[in-house]
Amino acid sequence: MPELPEVETICRGLSQQLVGTRITDCHKHRQSLRFPIPESFPKKIINKKIAKIDRRGKYILMVFENELTVIIHLGMSGRVLLNEKPYPKREKHDHITAELSSGKELVYRDPRRFGFFDIIQSSDLKSYKAFKKMGPEPFDENLEAYLYEASRHKTCSLKSFLLNQEIIAGLGNIYVCESLYWSNLSPIMKPADLTKANITSLVKSIRSVLNNAIQSGGSTLKDFRTSDGSLGYFQHQWAVYGRKGEACPSCDCDIIKTSGIQQIQQSGRSTFYCAVRQKVINEGSALKKK
DNA sequence: AACAAGACCTGCATGC
């Protein structure tokens, strides 16, 4: 599922390939994904030049020279493919296809259709619903001070806190699990109990986990140009995600006594963590795991 | 207001 590093990698690839080219033809092969695709799409971008590719959180922003921005969210199964002639046959879940002045074909493929397309005036970007309340990017300056303030009086789980795009943009289930692991913080503790030192450690871990993923994504960029555009999780090895019952990779917890990596449900999402390494700060106020 | 849970959707793994 595309989180910030995947979206960032896709944006970098698209930026190399698309900036300066025109959309010579574009078709939507269904009227809606998660939401209806606007009537004005793709009419308004035909024969328009792509000026810039940007990212905000998990959203791709395709900025056109005519002051319009196409907003793309990949949902959970969305992929962007770039084909050379002769174009392969359109597949079942290829919902939007565009031909470019470079001769290439851009395809949006999304089996689960949780993604969406929108088109707005570029000047309306900041007031756009999804961005108006969106929290800062993980690499923004002053993130530590901001998170410390934002976490005061918060009584939800730390896991939910970090998944909330209004708190911090771009993190999804996998990267939250991994970041919490590397900062030794329990997913079930309350944000309000975080100390400044905890926040420092957390921010460091978030950035490190994201940077590593972006770096391994960068090495797959060449594939993005030439093959099927598949940008998964870059053959990444997670420390805890998906490793229920396995031994914690970096602490000396006894797997016989601790059952290794635990899997619990939080807000309907799977959380993976090492209960030995990831201590709850202020045990008495921690939320009960479900 | 804050938080949790449900709905959306399809492909895949598992079990019978």
Next chain:
DNA sequence: TGCATGCAGGTCTTGT
């Protein structure tokens, strides 16, 4: 083999 079931997750909506 083939069917039924459960699970995965990002965001919005609904419920508490």
